[in-house]
Amino acid sequence: MRTRLSILTWPKPKGGPHHAICHYCDTVHVAEPIPEGSRANCILCGATLFQNRPASLARVTSFSLTALLLMLVVHTAPFVSMDAGGMWTELTLPGAAKALIDDGTPLVGFGVALFTIVTPLILAGGLVYVCGPLMLGRLAPGAMFVTRWMSRSEPWNMIEVFLLGVLVSLLKLGKVAELHFGIGFWAFAGLMFCMAGAVAAIDKRELWDRLEVARGG
Numbered sequence: 001m002r003t004r005l006s007i008l009t010w011p012k013p014k015g016g017p018h019h020a021i022c023h024y025c026d027t028v029h030v031a032e033p034i035p036e037g038s039r040a041n042c043i044l045c046g047a048t049l050f051q052n053r054p055a056s057l058a059r060v061t062s063f064s065l066t067a068l069l070l071m072l073v074v075h076t077a078p079f080v081s082m083d084a085g086g087m088w089t090e091l092t093l094p095g096a097a098k099a100l101i102d103d104g105t106p107l108v109g110f111g112v113a114l115f116t117i118v119t120p121l122i123l124a125g126g127l128v129y130v131c132g133p134l135m136l137g138r139l140a141p142g143a144m145f146v147t148r149w150m151s152r153s154e155p156w157n158m159i160e161v162f163l164l165g166v167l168v169s170l171l172k173l174g175k176v177a178e179l180h181f182g183i184g185f186w187a188f189a190g191l192m193f194c195m196a197g198a199v200a201a202i203d204k205r206e207l208w209d210r211l212e213v214a215r216g217g
């Protein structure tokens, strides 16, 4: 019989008891199922062990899909346009990375491409690929491998850092040239919020538990 708790919590892999270790004080806990919208805290230091976020799979999939659509706009639409003494320049995000590579700073150019184009694409694409089928209780081929790579790429998703750097640079450039933010810039700002929403929509423990259950564990 499905109890209220079993409806609200995510399915657990067979076997158990499952354990959760506090990342701050290393205390070992038995990881009991918790209702949707609640969190489990360490009994010793109070740090959060894991959370059961509401409608997690639906939210992570919709945020990631929106992020992928915004990436299309970011990579094709003008990011910023500049008018300096009658010279009009328009730049897209891949164009900016290419210009840095061509102008003798290839390391910075490749860094911009990797941290603002490749990594967010792996993260958002991977989340849609893994979490979409999980909504139907299915395991996408290679889902475990993709999830491992998503976890590795997550710290390298630096669109917030890039956006902050761009804003500081543009504030300085604004003194010598007339600047206009393009659609690509606003899409990039939206992308930043969507990526943050997608990553925060599901707890890693829930994701791995759901993957194990879908695999038949």
Ligand SMILES: [Zn+2]
Residues within 6 Å of the ligand: 022, 023, 024, 025, 026, 027, 042, 043, 044, 045, 046, 047
């Ligand atoms: Zn603790």
